[in-house]
Amino acid sequence: MKLTELMDKSLVDIDLNGSSKNEVLDEMIEKLDQSGALKSKRKFRKTIEKREKEGSTGIGFKVAIPHGKSKAVTSPKVAFGLSRTGVDWNSVDGEPARLVFMIAVPEESAGNEHLKILQMLSIKLMDEQFRTELLQVQTVDEAYELLDQIG
Amino acid sequence: MKLLAITSCPNGIAHTYMAAESLRKAAEALGVEIKVETQGSIGVENEFTPEEIEQADGIIIAADKAVDKSRFTGKKLIVTGVQDGIHKAPELIKRFESGDVDAYQGDGKSINEVKQERKQKQNPFYRHLMNGVSYMIPFVAVGGLLIALSLAIGGHPTDSGLQIPKDSVWKQIMDVGSAGFTFMVPILAGFIAMSIADRPGLAPGMIGGYIAANGSFYGSEAGAGFLGGILAGFVAGYIAKWIKTWKVPSVIQPIMPILVIPLLASILVASLFIFIVGAPIASLMDWLTAFLNGMQGASSIILALILGAMISFDMGGPVNKVAFLFGASMIGQGNVHIMGAIAAAIAVPPLGMGLATLLNKRKYEKAEQEAGKAALAMGLVGITEGAIPFAAKDPLRVIPSIMAGSMVASTIAMLGNVGNNVPHGGPIVAVLGAISHPLMYFIGIIAGVIVTALVVNLFKKNVA
Structure with a gap:
């Protein structure tokens, strides 16, 4: 199984409009909702906010991974957004986030296939070369091709 | 570094x-x-x-x-x-x-x-087994003690074993005890499976254990006993765990743990017993019966050794049943010495394990020490099942030890010309006057019990 089974091209945005963390979160939640992954946008937003309060998901290296495990999620999905300018995410290293992966996981689900995929994504994000390539993509197809390598 | x-x-x-x-x-x-x-x-x-x-x-x-x-x-x-x-x-x-x-x-x-x-x-096999045994112990204790009490007070020796008159209150107490025993193997199997696969494993494990313990499901005179229950528990557990890994559409996911997994795993484990395990058990029993019948002309010492070993091997399972039924049928033919040897062997596993827990407490957990006391009471009235918690938890050390003790007891009883005209075992039949040469009968039981207790404590390691 591959990461791209949890996302399609409609969940890839190579030019996020939002200029703040909140705007970017809204933008990406909207995408997940349109893909049919959410039962309730409002509830999922709350889950995401709660996780951000426990500690920023800006892990540094220009990467943020807002994520929520919630009953408001019907099926596991990942959205990817690239911010050209970068937004402040309270990251540990102080750098603005440019690569944003939003992860939606249902509260209960049989099997852990999707968790394995998120594990692979996490590992891949520690790879500096991969991050650099992802920062330089010009089209959705290019981004999708890179993400397709995961899994 | x-x-x-x-x-x-x-x-x-x-x-x-x-x-x-x-x-x-x-x-x-x-x-x-x-x-x-x-x-x-x-x-x-x-x-x-x-x-x-x-x-x-x-x-x-x-x-x-x-x-x-x-x-x-x-x-x-x-x-x-x-x-x-x-x-x-x-x-x-x-x-x-x-x-x-x-x-x-x-x-x-x-x-x-x-x-x-x-x-x-580290050893998951041992961990799952422990889980099953710990839930089973109270059922063995309740069932065994009630049966022991009702037999000891209300039992009368007859041609068909110790019987309690139907109108006696002890009959009802005995039935309550039997209810406890009925759950013994299903609980063992169910909680082994639950230890492996969590809650979805419980139903298939218990149902599988019930089928394993009831030979009527597969046309066998005896069920597969607690060894069959252990098999059922592990099979049900691993099947349920395997089904859990299936990728299913999200609509079905909520009913997987409560319906789909238990249903499929139960059907699979039941099929295993009915179609694959059942027939060999029935034919094993036929073969053993024929084997024992063929042994009649041979040395009675060798026969006693074999019967002693069979009685303790699975305690209520098919091998035990064959030996017991053989002894009972021999009474009908006028040979009461075979049942004499068997009756001595029957008392050894529970009494031997009970003594072992008294001799060295460090080798047994608290629950086992309590099970040991219950086993002593069960042994006195010839309920072999009292040793099952020990054998189920640590079969490789316990089963050989109780087999050795039972072989000693049955051989001494045979050599001492002990006769028994009631198909039942343990000291109680001697107390009720059904045993000829009771002195040799008790010497045999005591020797067997000591052998079992010493051997098993030699094998067993201290618990932490």
Whole structure:
């Protein structure tokens, strides 16, 4: 199984409009909702906010991974957004986030296939070369091709 | 240098694995060997073995969640947040190189105690078995003691065994005890399966155990006994666990644990017993019966040895049943000595295990010590099943020990010309006057009990 089974091209945005963390979160939640992954946008937003309060998901290296495990999620999905300018995410290293992966996981689900995929994504994000390539993509197809390598 | 690290974060979805990867990369760059255990939402992966912990030069815990440190008593240990694992991996590793780390003092448990615990956790077969046995013990104790009491007070020796008159209150008490015994094997199997597959395993395990214990499902005169129950429990558990890994559409997911997994696993385990295990059990019984009938002309000592071994092998299972029915049928033909030998053998497993728990408490857990007392009472009235909790928990050590003791008892009884015209065992039949040469009968039982207790305690290790 591959990461791209949890996302399609409609969940890839190579030019996020939002200029703040909140705007970017809204933008990406909207995408997940349109893909049919959410039962309730409002509830999922709350889950995401709660996780951000426990500690920023800006892990540094220009990467943020807002994520929520919630009953408001019907099926596991990942959205990817690239911010050209970068937004402040309270990251540990102080750098603005440019690569944003939003992860939606249902509260209960049989099997852990999707968790394995998120594990692979996490590992891949520690790879500096991969991050650099992802920062330089010009089209959705290019981004999708890179993400397709995961899994 | 060899290091170990544990990473963990609250959701266990991303940071855990990022920190793990970051530590692995840093270690590789610094030429340090590292193994990272991840405690994420998938569960614990890459778990350390006790050997690895022993050989490690240090341990890093990078977690935003509580991690059990008891394994690391006496080892150099850094405890920090998961973010440090992601961002400061090289610095963490270098602290061990500069010797800037203190050893973890632990919470009072010695390394040996922790090691012992780890060892037990390590063998999943043993762990699942323990779980099943611990739930089974009260059923054996309740059932066995009530049956023992009603037989001892209300029982009359007859041609067809110890009988309690139908209008006696002891008959009802006996029936309550029998109800307890009925659940014994299903509970054993059910909780073995639950230990393997969590809740979805319980129903298939119990149903499988019930089928295993009831030969009528597969046209056999006797069920497969507790050994069959253990088999049913493991099979049901692993089938349920396997079905859990299936990828199913999300509409079906909510009903997987309550309906789909129990249903499929029950059908599979039932089919296994009815179509695959059942027939061989029935033919094994036929074969053993023919074998015993063919032995009649041979040396009575050899026959006594064989019968003693068979009685204790599965305690109420098919092998035991064949030996018992053979002895009972021989009474009808006027040969009461075979039943005499069998009656002595029957008392040995519960009495022997009961004595063993009294002789050396350190080798038995608290629950087992209590089960040992109940076993003593059951042994006196010839309920072999009293030893089942011991045999089910540790079959490889216990079954040979009780077989040896029973063989000694049956042989001495045979040599002493002991006769028994009631198809039942244990000291009670002698008290009720059904035994000829009771002195040799008791010498046989006592010798067998001592042999079993000494042998099993020789094999058994101290519990932690």
